[in-house]
Every structure is written in C-alpha cells, then in structure tokens.
Amino acid sequence: MSHPRPDLSVAIGPLRLRNPILLASGTCGYGRELADLVDIGALGGIVLKGISLKPRPGNPPPRIVETPSGLLNAIGLENVGIDTFIERKLPSLREIDTCIVSNILGESVEEYGELARILDMAGGVHAIEVNISCPNVKAGGFAFGTDPAAAAEVTLAVKESTCLPVIVKLSPNVTDITAIARAVEKAGADALSLVNTLFGMAIDIRRRRPALANVFGGLSGPAIRPVALRMVWQTVRAVGIPVIGIGGIRTAGDAIEFLMAGARAVQIGTISLVNPRASTEIISGIESFMREEGFSRITDMRIDR
Amino acid sequence: MKRLDISAPVLSQQDLGHGILLLAILAPEIAKAALPGQFCMLHAGSPETTDPLLRRPFSIHYADGDTIFFLYRVVGKGTRLIAAMRPGDVIRILGPLGCGFSISAETKNILVGGGLGTAPLFFLARSLPREGTTIMLGAKTSGELARADAFLPHAEKVFLSTDDGSLGQHGLVTELLAGHIQRTLCTGFLPLVSACGPWPMVRAVAHLCHINGIPCQVSLEARMACGTGLCLGCAIPRSGGGYLHVCTDGPVLDAALVDWETSQ
Ligand SMILES: Cc1cc2nc3c(=O)[nH]c(=O)nc-3n(C[C@H](O)[C@H](O)[C@H](O)COP(=O)(O)OP(=O)(O)OC[C@H]3O[C@@H](n4cnc5c(N)ncnc54)[C@H](O)[C@@H]3O)c2cc1C
Ligand SMILES: Cc1cc2nc3c(=O)[nH]c(=O)nc-3n(C[C@H](O)[C@H](O)[C@H](O)COP(=O)(O)O)c2cc1C
Numbered sequence: 359m360s361h362p363r364p365d366l367s368v369a370i371g372p373l374r375l376r377n378p379i380l381l382a383s384g385t386c387g388y389g390r391e392l393a394d395l396v397d398i399g400a401l402g403g404i405v406l407k408g409i410s411l412k413p414r415p416g417n418p419p420p421r422i423v424e425t426p427s428g429l430l431n432a433i434g435l436e437n438v439g440i441d442t443f444i445e446r447k448l449p450s451l452r453e454i455d456t457c458i459v460s461n462i463l464g465e466s467v468e469e470y471g472e473l474a475r476i477l478d479m480a481g482g483v484h485a486i487e488v489n490i491s492c493p494n495v496k497a498g499g500f501a502f503g504t505d506p507a508a509a510a511e512v513t514l515a516v517k518e519s520t521c522l523p524v525i526v527k528l529s530p531n532v533t534d535i536t537a538i539a540r541a542v543e544k545a546g547a548d549a550l551s552l553v554n555t556l557f558g559m560a561i562d563i564r565r566r567r568p569a570l571a572n573v574f575g576g577l578s579g580p581a582i583r584p585v586a587l588r589m590v591w592q593t594v595r596a597v598g599i600p601v602i603g604i605g606g607i608r609t610a611g612d613a614i615e616f617l618m619a620g621a622r623a624v625q626i627g628t629i630s631l632v633n634p635r636a637s638t639e640i641i642s643g644i645e646s647f648m649r650e651e652g653f654s655r656i657t658d659m660r661i662d663r
Numbered sequence: 664m665k666r667l668d669i670s671a672p673v674l675s676q677q678d679l680g681h682g683i684l685l686l687a688i689l690a691p692e693i694a695k696a697a698l699p700g701q702f703c704m705l706h707a708g709s710p711e712t713t714d715p716l717l718r719r720p721f722s723i724h725y726a727d728g729d730t731i732f733f734l735y736r737v738v739g740k741g742t743r744l745i746a747a748m749r750p751g752d753v754i755r756i757l758g759p760l761g762c763g764f765s766i767s768a769e770t771k772n773i774l775v776g777g778g779l780g781t782a783p784l785f786f787l788a789r790s791l792p793r794e795g796t797t798i799m800l801g802a803k804t805s806g807e808l809a810r811a812d813a814f815l816p817h818a819e820k821v822f823l824s825t826d827d828g829s830l831g832q833h834g835l836v837t838e839l840l841a842g843h844i845q846r847t848l849c850t851g852f853l854p855l856v857s858a859c860g861p862w863p864m865v866r867a868v869a870h871l872c873h874i875n876g877i878p879c880q881v882s883l884e885a886r887m888a889c890g891t892g893l894c895l896g897c898a899i900p901r902s903g904g905g906y907l908h909v910c911t912d913g914p915v916l917d918a919a920l921v922d923w924e925t926s927q
C-alpha cells in the first residue's frame with residue numbers, strides 16, 4: 359500500500375513552518391556556525407542563542423559535565439548583547455531560508471519589553487521566544503518562570519512591545535506547569551515551548567567539590583525526555599495555544615512521541631551538539647513513519663485524550 | 664574551513680603500554696584538510712548509545728596520506744570504548760576542528776610536551792624543518808614518554824626528562840626548558856615556544872616565556888560538548904576579562920591571551 363507524500367508543514371499561531379523540527383536555543387549558536395555541517399534550509403526553523411540587553415560574559419569554567427544520558431550545563435547565558443547581535447549576526451541570518459526565532463532573556467519586566475521592541479524594529483527575525491526559565495542566572499530569568507503572576511507580567515510586556523509572534527518558554531522546575539501555562543496564555547502568548555533544562559548538580563568525588571563552578575546547572579539530553587513528555591502532554595490539555603515540545607529528543611521516534619502528545623512542533627537541543635545532522639535525520643524519519651502509518655498531516659498524529 | 668562529520672573505518676589500534684594507544688583511522692578528506700594542532704571529536708561506542716552521550720575531543724597526532732592518527736590515554740568510559748575498537752570497526756569522526764599552531768620555519772622552534780602533550784606536537788614537528796627545531800618531552804616515568812623515539816628524525820635536538828629519573832634528565836621538563844631558553848637567548852635568537860601538556864606544566868612554560876619576552880603558543884584542553892562553537896561550554900578565562908572558547912579560539916592559543924591566574 360502506498361500513501362501520498364505526507365504534509366509536514368505546521369502552523370504555530372501566525373508562523374508557518376515547512377516541518378515541525380526546530381533547533382533549540384543555545385545549541386545552534388546564531389545559526390551560521392553550523393551552516394557547513396547541517397542544511398539549515400531544510401529545517402522548520404532555528405531558535406538562536408539567548409540574547410540579553412547587555413553582553414554577558416557567562417559563568418566561570420567548568421561549565422559543563424556529562425551525566426548518564428545527559429548533559430549538565432551552566433553556561434550562564436554568555437552572549438554578545440542585543441546591539442552586537444543586530445549589527446553583526448542578524449544580517450547574515452537574512453540569507454537563510456528558514457524560520458528564525460530570537461530567544462530573549464531580561465533581568466526585569468522592562469528589559470524583556472525593551473528587547474522585544476528592539477527586535478521588532480530590527481527586522482529579520484520571524485518570532486520571539488521568551489526565556490523565563492533559565493536556571494543559570496541569579497538575577498531574573500528563573501523567578502519569572504516559577505510564578506504565574508510574574509510569568510504573565512513578562513508575557514504582557516513583550517506582547518505590548520512587538521507585533522511578532524511570541525512564544526513563551528517554560529521551566530520544568532515547578533510543581534504545576536499548567537498553572538504557569540494558563541497564566542501565560544491569558545496574558546496573550548501566541549505559543550508555548552517546553553521544557554527548558556531541569557535544575558541539577560554533580561559532584562567530582564576525587565576533587566571533593568561540585569563538578570560545575572556554578573555548583574548547579576541545567577540538565578538536558580535523553581535523560582530528561584520522559585519528564586518533558588509528561589509536561590507537554592499535561593500542558594497541551596490545559597491550554598488552547600500551540601505547544602512546542604523540547605527535551606531529550608534524539609530520534610524520529612522520540613519526536614513523534616511529542617507530536618502524539620499534542621505538540622505542534624519540537625525543538626532539538628543537546629543531540630545536535632553530539633550529532634549535527636540529527637535534526638535532518640529526524641525530519642526524514644518522521645516522513646517515513648507517516649508514510650508507513652498512513653498519516654497525511656502532523657496534527658493527525660495527536661492522541662485524542 | 665571545511666569540517667566533516669563522517670563514519671570511518673579503524674585501520675589499526677596499537678597498544679603502547681601504560682594505557683596509551685595509537686589509533687589510525689582511514690579518513691582521506693579529514694586527513695588532507697588537517698593542520699597541526701587541530702583536533703577531532705570521536706564518538707565512543709555504538710551509534711545507538713546515549714551513555715556516554717558526548718563525543719570526545721582528541722588532538723590530531725598526525726595525518727599521513729589518507730590516514731589520521733590519534734595518540735590517547737585510557738582514562739574513563741569514553742576512552743575505554745574507543746580502546747575496544749578493532750580494525751574494520753567504524754567510528755564516527757568530526758573534524759578537523761579549531762585553530763592549530765602557527766608554523767614559523769624562519770625562527771628557532773622549541774617544542775615542549777608533558778605527558779600526552781606529545782600528541783599534537785608530533786604533527787607540528789613533522790611540519791617544521793629539522794634544522795633549528797628543539798624538542799623537550801617530559802613525563803612521570805619512562806613508560807609514559809609515549810613515542811619519544813618518533814620525534815628523533817624531526818629535530819636537531821631532543822631532550823627528555825622524567826619525574827622519577829627513569830629516562831633522560833631527572834626532574835621537570837620546564838627545568839630543561841629554563842636552561843635551554845637561557846642558552847638560546849645568549850646566541851641572539853628569539854625562539855618560538857610551542858607547548859602542550861598538563862595545565863600546571865603549560866602554565867609554567869607560559870610564565871617562563873613571558874618573563875623572558877619569548878613568544879609562546881599553547882595547546883589547551885577544556886571540557887567540550889560540541890567542539891564546534893555551539894554550546895559555549897569550553898570557556899577558559901581570557902586575560903583582561905571575559906572568556907576564550909577552546910574549540911574555536913583554540914585549542915592552540917597565544918599564551919599571552921590566557922588569564923593564567925584565574926584559570927583552574
Ligand atoms: C582539544 C583537546 C584535545 C585533546 N587531545 C587529547 C589527546 O590527543 N590524547 C588524549 O589522550 N586526550 C586528549 N584530550 C583529553 C580527552 O578528550 C579526554 O581524556 C577524554 O575526553 C576522556 O574521556 P573519558 O570518557 O575516557 O573520560 P571521563 O572521565 O569518563 O570523561 C567524562 C567527561 O569529562 C570530559 N573530560 C575528561 N577529561 C578531559 C580532559 N582532559 N579534557 C577535556 N575533557 C575531558 C570528557 O570529554 C567527558 O565529557 C584532549 C582534550 C581536548 C579538549
Ligand atoms: C549548552 C546549552 C545552552 C542552552 N542555552 C539556552 C539559552 O540560551 N536559552 C534557552 O532558552 N535555553 C537554552 N538551553 C536549553 C535548550 O534550549 C533546551 O530547552 C534544553 O536543552 C532541553 O532540550 P534537549 O534535551 O533537547 O537539549 C540550553 C541548553 C544547552 C544544553
């Protein structure tokens with residue numbers, strides 16, 4: 359039995375993606391860095407490294423440590439700052455034919471609004487992902503992602519500052535992710551993405567000290583996938599806006615689990631650090647699966663429950 | 664810069680004792696593009712494994728024709744899996760990566776290696792004229808002075824040292840270097856020092872060069888997730904503030920760029 363070519367395109371609010379695979383923030387730089395290793399034009403989109411108002415030097419080393427099937431990182435959101443980003447990184451991104459999402463991180467509600475306003479005027483990005491969930495920054499970030507009222511306030515400030523679609527990226531380090539998700543939806547978010555990294559740590563027993571200089575870090579990779587999938591399932595059933603699933607996706611099968619849970623699209627993070635071609639391999643794997651199982655659209659795979 | 668990510672066959676795996684091995688991989692495009700001081704990310708274990716999750720970085724020991732060689736020590740999970748690979752097995756290899764040594768054939772070159780710091784220096788030695796090149800290698804004990812013999816045809820002088828005195832001079836390679844620097848400076852030549860080894864040794868070399876006003880390049884290590892500039896995990900403090908990224912700014916760096924005080 360042969361099926362017609364499945365349609366992999368998806369809509370995230372007003373955004374149209376050619377397929378549901380995006381690269382996750384912090385794992386694909388500003389896009390150009392991996393242009394020789396992966397065909398970026400074949401992807402649904404890329405989410406750029408988180409940008410703040412001022413440049414951030416990042417945390418002291420060691421910044422990363424491997425754990426079973428996982429990666430703990432405390433990069434500390436090292437980035438060039440919005441001005442340099444717009445001047446030096448954005449122009450070359452305009453040549454890439456894919457959806458470009460800029461990820462932002464503020465230290466106050468006002469800063470989030472300011473970042474959104476600047477990006478809106480700069481042109482060249484198609485959507486904004488608001489990071490209210492990074493566990494590695496002491497001031498800001500984290501607190502917004504764990505309190506529904508604060509999360510809503512940030513969302514509102516960003517929505518008021520831009521016409522671009524706004525995706526709010528949620529933290530898994532909360533007791534009830536659906537409470538935050540509902541608050542952010544009510545504040546006007548166009549979509550949600552989840553999860554960011556899980557707060558964790560490791561100890562170097564020979565040196566008798568935490569393995570990361572920052573003591574704590576964010577856990578990513580296959581180790582977190584079941585937790586992320588559960589949270590996506592719950593969130594999809596709590597809100598009406600599209601949800602982008604993130605967390606430990608390594609294979610097409612992993613991505614399909616998130617799509618069946620109801621995610622409209624997924625982001626690939628840690629695995630593309632290990633295997634730069636993972637994202638494009640996942641796209642062709644999803645297409646084969648849909649052919650085999652007779653699915654014609656991505657949303658047809660969602661489990662109704 | 665062309666980086667390749669390929670699956671390539673292992674040609675040979677030679678056990679040099681003391682947990683040190685020499686791995687040969689058939690990877691023509693990487694071998695042809697490779698420059699001394701660059702490195703590759705090697706995938707340990709089966710393609711399906713997620714533990715270990717990350718690839719491991721290794722300096723290119725040298726490239727010869729279509730073959731690329733790595734000199735490495737078994738220290739943990741990943742290197743144990745790589746050591747278990749046999750000729751014919753296929754390994755996933757990404758490279759060549761990073762910035763290599765600057766090669767200056769006009770000056771007198773001094774290459775200083777500690778322990779497995781010899782790994783990238785061999786490729787450099789092969790790329791320099793024999794005349795005017797001095798090589799100084801040190802290790803804890805004679806068995807760990809891996810492939811010291813291989814350097815002999817590539818240098819005017821080769822000096823060895825061991826911490827326990829089992830081979831060459833009894834003591835540290837930096838002590839050898841201190842004496843040699845004085846003698847070279849007396850002849851009126853300003854040499855270029857290239858160093859690789861454990862952090863304290865490389866730092867001592869950088870310091871020696873700094874106080875004598877000698878240019879020095881160092882090959883450094885850092886924990887890496889990607890090796891390609893994406894994760895920003897491989898940071899080391901830059902002198903004057905901020906960070907350098909070993910995988911893209913290095914692994915070979917001008918010693919003057921590194922903040923040796925705050926680092927490690
Ligand atoms: C640019 C560069 C070049 C290198 N060249 C060589 C070489 O030519 N020969 C050689 O024997 N070794 C080399 N190393 C070190 C080598 O990468 C580590 O020994 C190896 O990653 C250890 O892996 P493991 O799983 O066996 O050890 P584990 O201890 O199980 O490793 C756990 C984690 O720590 C990291 N790690 C452990 N030790 C080091 C280290 N010294 N540097 C960076 N990361 C480390 C691993 O990558 C891994 O993420 C190099 C490192 C770098 C950064
Ligand atoms: C090295 C690294 C850097 C990251 N930087 C950011 C960032 O700047 N902004 C952000 O929102 N998420 C960041 N993340 C989180 C990822 O985008 C993703 O949410 C998380 O890693 C889970 O997905 P994964 O398991 O596929 O990696 C980072 C993750 C890693 C591993």
Ligand code: FES
Nearest residue numbers: 890892895897910
């Ligand atoms: S190892 Fe990822 S940026 Fe250097």
